[in-house]
Amino acid sequence: MSATARQWLERIRALPLPDRVRIMNVCGGHERSISMAGLRGTLPPQVELIPGPGCPVCVCPEEDVYHAMQIALQDPEVIVVSFGDMLRVPVNLPLKETRSLEQAKAAGGDVRPVASPTEAVEIARANPGRRVVFFAAGFETTTAPVAAMLAGDPPENLLVLLAGRRTWPAVAMLLESEDRSFDALIAPGHVATVMGPEEWDFVVEQHRLPAAVAGFHPESLLAATYSVLRQLVEGKCFLDNCYPEVARPGGNATARRFLDETMDVIDAGWRGIGTIPASGYGLREHLAARDARRHFPDYGAHDRKRAGLMPKGCDCARVVLGKIYPNQCRIYGSACTPRTPVGPCMVSDEGACRIWWSNGIRTREVA
Amino acid sequence: MCLGIPMQVVAVDGFMARCEAKGVERDVSLFMMQDEPVAVGEYVMVHVGYAIQKMTEQEARSAWEIYDEMLGDVAEA
Ligand code: SF4
Numbered sequence: 453m454s455a456t457a458r459q460w461l462e463r464i465r466a467l468p469l470p471d472r473v474r475i476m477n478v479c480g481g482h483e484r485s486i487s488m489a490g491l492r493g494t495l496p497p498q499v500e501l502i503p504g505p506g507c508p509v510c511v512c513p514e515e516d517v518y519h520a521m522q523i524a525l526q527d528p529e530v531i532v533v534s535f536g537d538m539l540r541v542p543v544n545l546p547l548k549e550t551r552s553l554e555q556a557k558a559a560g561g562d563v564r565p566v567a568s569p570t571e572a573v574e575i576a577r578a579n580p581g582r583r584v585v586f587f588a589a590g591f592e593t594t595t596a597p598v599a600a601m602l603a604g605d606p607p608e609n610l611l612v613l614l615a616g617r618r619t620w621p622a623v624a625m626l627l628e629s630e631d632r633s634f635d636a637l638i639a640p641g642h643v644a645t646v647m648g649p650e651e652w653d654f655v656v657e658q659h660r661l662p663a664a665v666a667g668f669h670p671e672s673l674l675a676a677t678y679s680v681l682r683q684l685v686e687g688k689c690f691l692d693n694c695y696p697e698v699a700r701p702g703g704n705a706t707a708r709r710f711l712d713e714t715m716d717v718i719d720a721g722w723r724g725i726g727t728i729p730a731s732g733y734g735l736r737e738h739l740a741a742r743d744a745r746r747h748f749p750d751y752g753a754h755d756r757k758r759a760g761l762m763p764k765g766c767d768c769a770r771v772v773l774g775k776i777y778p779n780q781c782r783i784y785g786s787a788c789t790p791r792t793p794v795g796p797c798m799v800s801d802e803g804a805c806r807i808w809w810s811n812g813i814r815t816r817e818v819a
Numbered sequence: 820m821c822l823g824i825p826m827q828v829v830a831v832d833g834f835m836a837r838c839e840a841k842g843v844e845r846d847v848s849l850f851m852m853q854d855e856p857v858a859v860g861e862y863v864m865v866h867v868g869y870a871i872q873k874m875t876e877q878e879a880r881s882a883w884e885i886y887d888e889m890l891g892d893v894a895e896a
Contacts (some may be wrong), residue, residue, distance in 0.1 A: 485885060488891055535867075568868025570848055570863050590867075593823070597869035600850045604834075642823045645864065645872050668823070669881050698864055707851040707871065801822070 460674035461494055464777035467678075467685050469498045474633065475680055476504040476626075476774050478619055479640035480802025481668050487811040489670040491677075499681065500633055503807075504774035505622040508615075509537045509800035511722040511772060512589040514760050515752035516615045518543045520587040521553055522751030523613070524561030524745065531579060532556075534587040535594075536565040537800040540793065544758035553587075569601035574596070576610035585744045589615040592711075593642045595801050596731055599710035602739060613744035616733035617720060619643050620651050625728050626773060627659045633774050636662040638673065641695040648703030649693050656689045667695035714739060723796065724762035724769030766795035771804050778805040780819035823866045823881035827861050838865065841883060 455463070477483055483503040486492065493502055505511065521543065521577020524532040526544045532553065537552040557563035566572050572586040588598045595616030602612065619640060626632060638760040639652040644665045655663040662683035666676035672694050679692040695700060711733070749787055755757060760770045766788070767781035778797065788794035790809055797803035825839035826847060836857065838847040848869045849857055855873060857863060862879040863870035874882075 484822075488885070568848075570846070570868045593866045593871065596851065597848070597867050600869060603852055640868060642864070642871065645823075667882075669885055671881075697878050698874050700872070704851055704854075704871055706853045706855075710851065715891070752866065 453597045454570075455671070457671050457674055458677050461673065463582045464499070464674070464678050464681060465496055467681050469496060469681065469685065472498055472500065472533060473635050473681060473684060474500045474502050475636045475638060475642075475677060476634035477506060477638040477666075478504045478623055479506040479643070480800070480804075481642065482638060482640065482666060482673060483551065483802075483804055483807050485668050485670060485673055487807050489561070489673075491670060491673060495677070499677070501677075502774040503771070503778070504626070504634070505619070505722075505772050507772065507797060507800050507802040507804065508590045508594065508641070509535075509541060510768055510796040510803050511617060512538065512541070513721045513723050513727065514543050514562070515754060516587070516589070517541050517553065518753060519748075519751045520585070520613055521556040521561070522753075523551065524556045524563050525559060525749055526751070527548070528560055528562060528807070529582050531557040531562045531575060531584045532587060533564045533566045533575055533584060535589070535800075536567070538587060538589055539563065539565055540799045541796045542763065542799075544756065544761060544763055554776070559625045569597050572610060573601060573606045576607040580607065580609060583609050583611060585611045585613055587613040587615070589617075591617055591619050591640075591643060592646050595690055595715070596646050596704070596707040596711055599714045600707065602711045602714040602735075602742070608741075609749055611742050611744040612735060614715070614733055614735055616715070617662065617722070618717070618731050618733070620654070621728050621731035622722065624654065627655065627661070636684060637647065637664075638676045638680065639663055639691075641665055641667045641672070641699050642692075644695070644699035644703065644735065646704050646707050647703060648708075649691060649699050650701070653691050656691050659688055662689045664692035664694050665699050667698065697749055700743065721760070722758055723760065723774075725773065763794050768795035768797040768805070771797050776819045778808045779813055779815065779817050781805065781816075784816050785814055786816070823864045823871070825862055825874055825882045826865050827879065828857055828861050828863060831857065831859055836870070838863065
């Protein structure tokens with residue numbers, strides 16, 4: 453039996469900790485568990501848990517959302533499907549204009565939420581005379597199922613507008629930046645389940661930072677927290693795996709094969725952050741006929757005011773990069789709440805602002 | 820969307836499985852489990868409708884505890 457949460461906390465408290473340790477997580481699921489279980493309040497005050505780039509909806513390029521909206525608006529015969537979170541992300545247009553996929557639907561576009569790539573296939577089957585565009589944003593855990601769906605030979609009228617992103621290149625970029633904002637990493641358990649924990653070796657080998665793969669239970673997260681703190685204290689870094697039953701060596705080989713067969717790794721844009729090398733997925737040449745990017749004109753309207761940026765006043769980019777906490781955004785809880793979200797981090801269930809707000813953090817702090 | 824949910828397999832038909840978690844049933848694709856066939860009664864971690872890995876009953880149960888709280892939270896939101 454593994455130790456209980458209390459035992460992990462006792463072990464953590466017994467460590468001779470430095471004055472300040474910042475541990476970054478890069479997974480919305482981790483951040484939810486940490487916030488829900490109130491782990492921050494139970495750890496010694498020197499230990500900071502920082503939410504980093506863990507929300508694929510938050511970093512999906514604004515131009516891609518705009519593009520998907522235009523596809524739906526220009527031709528009502530086309531059905532645009534996407535994960536529910538994506539439908540509410542606002543683009544940078546004046547308030548009275550159509551600003552999200554949800555509003556594009558209200559304006560006459562056929563836009564539908566799906567919970568799985570299999571639902572996109574069902575919609576395409578049920579509408580053989582119409583083109584169905586699956587706007588697919590997500591990290592490896594979501595992009596691999598999209599790849600599996602493509603490998604399963606879906607109906608020809610199903611196209612994909614792919615906005616898949618890889619997690620580790622964003623962490624690599626943060627580690628290479630001059631003002632690195634964390635001292636240890638908790639690596640995402642389900643990304644490691646699909647891609648293999650080895651993907652995170654570089655954190656230890658190239659950057660000499662403690663790292664541990666964690667699952668989603670508070671005990672697993674505390675085990676990982678203890679592991680990285682102990683690595684730090686002892687000055688011996690290694691990639692620990694605190695989710696070994698599920699995140700196995702090599703990951704899911706079938707899933708990785710489907711990714712290789714259907715997608716190329718490409719340089720990709722992250723909203724408000726810019727292009728990160730080798731951080732995205734694009735459909736391979738043999739799937740060109742299914743690639744909505746080649747099929748439709750580029751509707752991204754890149755010359756719009758603030759195209760590609762975060763909304764005015766929104767600090768999502770710095771939240772995503774772990775430079776500030778969500779409630780340090782200047783409009784957290786005032787102009788921006790889940791009811792009237794300004795930035796994508798308040799829209800998505802994986803957005804750090806949304807998670808903090810729904811866990812009762814209502815007061816703003818000055819950064 | 821990015822939340823993995825452990826489910827128990829109740830029926831398998833080719834690459835599709837009927838899976839159950841806490842009384843809720845869903846169709847789940849086993850297409851990514853081809854190197855590790857899944858049998859009725861086993862537990863899988865499900866992500867956007869696809870099983871991404873097998874897990875033990877004990878792991879599934881301990882994961883459900885926290886999802887209980889989360890789903891309650893979502894229902895209230
Ligand atoms: S509070 Fe709203 S505007 Fe501020 S960073 Fe979060 S999502 Fe963006």
